[in-house]
Amino acid sequence: MHTLYNRALGGRSGTVGLALLCVLLFLIFPLALDNFRLNMMSKYLSYAFVAIGLVLCWGNGGILSLGQGLFWGFGGYCMAAFLKLEAARNIAAESGSDQIRALTTVGLPDFMDWNQITSLPYIWYPFKSFSLTILLVFVVPTLLAYIIGTAMFRRRVGGVYFALITQALCWIMEISFVTRQGWTGGINGITDLRTCLGWDIRTKSAQIILYFLTCGLLIGCILIGRFILSSKLGRILVAMRDGEDRVRFSGYSVSKLKTFIFCVAAAMSALGGALFALNVGFMSPKLVTIEPSIYMVIFCAVGGRNSLIGAVYGAILVSYGKTYFSEMFPNLWYFLMGGVFILVTRFFPDGLAGAVDYLGPMLGRKLFSWIGRAQANFPAAVVPIPVEANEGR
């Protein structure tokens, strides 16, 4: 029990941070936000999964991937494929004299019909089963990450070169998804997802339940991340980030470790993608290309690339900022977003988490030196201990 407390929760400061996040996610947001905004929050949180993965592989493992959208997208497309097949079956069942419904070949997604595909492609068969879909959501991206990882890290491709390759892969994925229109919905993506196992995911109650599901899984991912980082593996990861050759010379297989953490990050991203498809009811190649992948790195950079919890705040803040600025200033919002990124990276190179680590103790000290004129020794005990992951720097 005690090790679990120390390792998964990260000791006292970690528990406090996690508790604050839980209060925010499970209590404050559901109470303060209306249904529409809460659903938007689910969307932001499904990006946070990628940010958590990036904290593991970039912040701690030193592997900068600019193509996490690839894994996120595969997870999302797998889930969307299942939902679309179910929607197609339902439409076929309801089909009456209505010409729109009668148009679709029975049980076939509408976009296949538009692309003159008359029978379900074999590649879609696994998505008839829910359990198989859930399995594929994790297996496909993880396998892909494993292949990329083994191919790259064995040959000691790292740093900028690796980032460029991931970006290229992302682009390849977008192009292949756009051009295989009959299989993937092309540039339109997979739209109009309605039910999951007969449960209408568009209703208010469903969206609230999905929100809590997303939050729960997100906290689960944070705990797994904490567990990995506080283990021996986590320490080797940090060592690898700071001096790869030294770790290699010490006898560790750097490429295997890198591949492992890259796969973990991919699996988390894929989970986020699948939840996105459920929350938003939509999947598009626009979501998996280079631009969103870079946004995902920005979430991580704004939140603090060393901090798992910081990454969640980063994802929420940047996504909310995007929504807010674009609603307020439809013509100028790109400039405002750019300004925010410049300011954050200029003044808080370690992101928000860095700012909290830096400003928190300072404020604390000021506060307590004011209180503690009477109790001289008190302040030292309450200065927040930095999160363990930060010690690597």
Next chain:
Amino acid sequence: MLSRRIPQWLQGMLRGAAMAGLAAVLPLSAHAADPKFPTAAVNTTGLAVTDDVVTVGQLHSVTGTMALSETGSVEAERLAITEINKAGGVLGRQIKIVQEDGASDWPTFAEKAKKLLVQDKAAAVFGCWTSASRKAVLPVFEKENGMLYYPTFYEGLEASKNVIYTGQEATQQIIWGLNWANKEKGAKTFFLIGSDYIWPRTSNKIARFHIERYLKDCKVVGEEYYPLGYTEFQSLINKVKLAKPNCIYSIIVGGSNVSWYKQLKAAGITGESLAKKKQILLTISTTEDEVRGIGGENVAGFYACMKYFQSLDNPNNKAFVPAFKAMWGKDSVIGDVSQAAYLGPWLWKATVEKAGSFDIDKIAAASEGVEFKGAPEGYVRIHKNHHLWSKARIGEMKLDGQYNVIAESPDLIEPNPFPKGYQ
């Protein structure tokens, strides 16, 4: 109004700022509700309708790759709404606009559509441009029961209670144009070219079917697709040269157009050279907006089949073009889609007045048969499948980027989004 030396993006920003300012100023006059139409009676479903203001949404890309194409639609809709407000509004209520940016990103379109319907309770939304953005928002409009006025010519295969399609569906643009090429220009062989997505593919499928089935002794000698944004057309041009079609039928979209036409000219294929060999190039995807980017000298002598050209000679258009230029600058051009976007607010106003209500269900039901006599394209009427009856016209491209209208369908063409036998 805007100097040529100001870069495009800055012009966009300035225009945007002007629009935002305009939107803030519009609902100035406050007066009591029209006694004939009390708010409680005309708005039973909680839309954003008060005694003197009705809120509508505008959802186009004003940033990103589509901004260049969609700006014309934004401007045309603003013009229509300003004119309606000047003429007393809709059921005595001034129209207020909430503008959202789709950012050329389909998921963003879906998000903003939901925001406009759920949070702003927009009584109608004017917006979308690409088919992909329409497909993204369609489930939102059907779920939240909103009303979208969609301006772009598109592939058809769709008819929703919650959408009014003010552009042409594929058959309205294609069939009559092919007949014209066959009868007037003697075209027997056709080479079909398109960008690789649903609209060009569906359109070419209809074209191929029509050519092979209904045009006597005619055949398709080639069909090629290239990804959106593609810029290397040399090999395609060689294929076209070898196939020697009477008619090059082009549905190349967006930025690719610039490379396509410039490389055609570089390869010696111009309107003039084609005419000597009794060949033509007919497009359904290049409007005045695109020609501005391509340059008139690269396209002069080619033909386009649209329902509207800026040079149309009728009293409505003679009032519309100067009004548009007065509002958005004398250099602005008006393409087919901008005109269709201009129809949206007017058709909505006419429908609301016919229904005597802002309720979406009542508007949807009342839409059939609503007509707009002041349309710059002449006259339009809404069909019961929510598309417009409209004419088709052939324009010949000129050096100055305008079109010479040389042919016009005699009657309004019935919209038929689900053409039998063309599937």
